Amino acid sequence: MDEQTERTGWPAAERRQNLGLRAAFADAFVMIEPFFDPENGWGGHSLEHLAYRIVRDNFPALSGEEVHALVVAAHRVYIERNPDRSGHLPHPSELRRASL
Numbered sequence: 001m002d003e004q005t006e007r008t009g010w011p012a013a014e015r016r017q018n019l020g021l022r023a024a025f026a027d028a029f030v031m032i033e034p035f036f037d038p039e040n041g042w043g044g045h046s047l048e049h050l051a052y053r054i055v056r057d058n059f060p061a062l063s064g065e066e067v068h069a070l071v072v073a074a075h076r077v078y079i080e081r082n083p084d085r086s087g088h089l090p091h092p093s094e095l096r097r098a099s100l
Contacts, residue, residue: 021062025073029074032048032051032054032055032071035047035048036048036051036074036078048071052067052068052071
């Protein structure tokens with residue numbers, strides 16, 4: 001039983017709107033996490049722009065907006081998990097939408 005159910009007696013309502021995208025996130029993150037790592041950069045720059053191609057190639061059913069949302073979410077998760085190795089990355093809100 002989760003915390004919400006224990007407190008109120010009612011299960012929490014699902015707030016996520018795109019469960020398919022949520023399901024793809026774990027697999028996509030494993031594929032694109034290396035592009036955020038500073039050791040894999042080129043000339044002091046990260047390679048997150050390549051993450052878009054990897055996601056598009058491996059998840060062809062996703063729309064351009066979904067690909068962008070997934071890469072931005074993965075970028076944000078990488079920063080949260082690796083605060084000492086993410087100073088080279090721009091803030092997720094600064095990510096431009098790649099031409100999809």
